[in-house]
Amino acid sequence: MANFHIEGRQKKLADVQMNFLWEIDIIDVSSPLGFIKFDTSNISDLSFRVKNITTPSRSIDTIETWFYGQKQNIPSKISFGNNITLTIEETEDQFVLKSIYDWMETIQSVDPLKWTLLGLGGKTTKKTMLIKQIKYNGEYTKYAMELKNVYPISLNESTLDFSGNDSVKYDIQFNYDNWLLRKS
Amino acid sequence: MPFGTNNLEFLGFYSGLETFKTIQKNYKFFVTFWDDDMLSSKAWNETGTMPVINHFHVVSVNVPQYPFSKEVVKYGPIAKSFPVMNDFNGLDIEVEFEEDEFGTIAYFINYLQRKIIRQDGTYRSQLDNRIDNMVILTEDDQGIPINLFWYKNLFYQNSSSPTFTNSGNESIKYTITFGADLMKFLPVKALMKEKLKMETVGKIFGK
Numbered sequence: 001m002a003n004f005h006i007e008g009r010q011k012k013l014a015d016v017q018m019n020f021l022w023e024i025d026i027i028d029v030s031s032p033l034g035f036i037k038f039d040t041s042n043i044s045d046l047s048f049r050v051k052n053i054t055t056p057s058r059s060i061d062t063i064e065t066w067f068y069g070q071k072q073n074i075p076s077k078i079s080f081g082n083n084i085t086l087t088i089e090e091t092e093d094q095f096v097l098k099s100i101y102d103w104m105e106t107i108q109s110v111d112p113l114k115w116t117l118l119g120l121g122g123k124t125t126k127k128t129m130l131i132k133q134i135k136y137n138g139e140y141t142k143y144a145m146e147l148k149n150v151y152p153i154s155l156n157e158s159t160l161d162f163s164g165n166d167s168v169k170y171d172i173q174f175n176y177d178n179w180l181l182r183k184s
Numbered sequence: 185m186p187f188g189t190n191n192l193e194f195l196g197f198y199s200g201l202e203t204f205k206t207i208q209k210n211y212k213f214f215v216t217f218w219d220d221d222m223l224s225s226k227a228w229n230e231t232g233t234m235p236v237i238n239h240f241h242v243v244s245v246n247v248p249q250y251p252f253s254k255e256v257v258k259y260g261p262i263a264k265s266f267p268v269m270n271d272f273n274g275l276d277i278e279v280e281f282e283e284d285e286f287g288t289i290a291y292f293i294n295y296l297q298r299k300i301i302r303q304d305g306t307y308r309s310q311l312d313n314r315i316d317n318m319v320i321l322t323e324d325d326q327g328i329p330i331n332l333f334w335y336k337n338l339f340y341q342n343s344s345s346p347t348f349t350n351s352g353n354e355s356i357k358y359t360i361t362f363g364a365d366l367m368k369f370l371p372v373k374a375l376m377k378e379k380l381k382m383e384t385v386g387k388i389f390g391k
Contacts, residue, residue, distance in 0.1 A: 063207060063209070065205070065207050067205060072205060074206075074207050076209055077209075077211065
């Protein structure tokens with residue numbers, strides 16, 4: 001009979017990965033003038049406040065071709081979901097709102113009084129997001145997801161309600177072009 | 185042989201573990217513009233220097249081929265036909281470019297126009313009014329070159345007129361039509377395959 005008792009398996013199998021053990025990190029990858037600090041440069045502080053996230057998708061398109069009445073699907077282009085939604089919990093310092101607002105203002109400003117550096121908008125808006133997962137013992141897992149060309153595309157509505165009993169949370173949708181699996 | 189299937193034909197599609205049939209993908213290509221003046225340090229006063237056209241500037245390109253028409257001579261009811269190049273009026277190549285924030289493509293158009301005509305309205309020499317090379321390189325899945333379509337002595341014919349609009353949300357694109365007299369063709373991978381076939385056959389027959 002096969003050795004199917006629990007003790008035998010416990011020694012060989014890794015622990016199950018928990019879906020609540022993770023963190024994100026947003027890195028300002030390209031500031032051409034590194035010494036200039038923008039409001040968004042400390043955006044990685046947001047990572048403590050992110051409540052949930054869906055991991056990015058990746059798929060492969062196919063091209064259909066026929067021969068002798070038979071169909072064949074040839075693997076072709078790679079495509080990504082291109083957006084990811086984060087639910088972020090606000091605190092009384094309104095750090096989330098200010099950070100995302102400032103980040104969006106660097107893309108296109110609606111504030112005529114805002115001073116921006118000419119020509120830097122395109123580069124400073126693009127950041128890299130890391131989705132790190134954590135083991136039950138507190139160590140990082142071997143691999144992390146690295147999302148490229150990340151910037152916010154929508155700050156969705158948040159309900160303020162006299163009859164409510166909840167924290168303020170923002171659903172923020174980010175663009176990404178692709179993602180890589182990196183050693184964390 | 186399974187009933188209703190010609191095995192020999194079907195071998196080209198699937199054969200056990202391997203799939204032999206391949207297709208070439210229409211998005212695996214690079215277009216390179218090259219003028220010999222780019223090598224020399226002399227910048228023409230009349231035209232300025234040619235801008236560097238990156239591969240990402242080109243969105244799409246068509247690949248024209250030499251056309252032939254059919255000439256027919258009737259011998260009673262029998263038609264004797266042969267190909268002629270009577271209708272060939274040069275090659276027209278349409279390339280769609282995506283403009284960048286430097287205005288490279290608009291500058292390229294202006295550069296090509298200045299190659300043809302001076303600002304005082306006189307034409308420049310036939311030798312100077314064109315750029316030397318446009319090469320379209322196609323690649324397979326592994327990045328191995330398949331074909332080189334090489335157009336020589338390109339000249340500018342016309343460009344589409346893009347629309348700037350306050351209600352738009354698209355990149356600016358220009359479709360430029362080039363004229364070319366000649367085309368070279370280098371079937372890199374097909375030659376490789378034929379060479380391999382010849383060598384294999386040679387080995388079998390001991391040549």
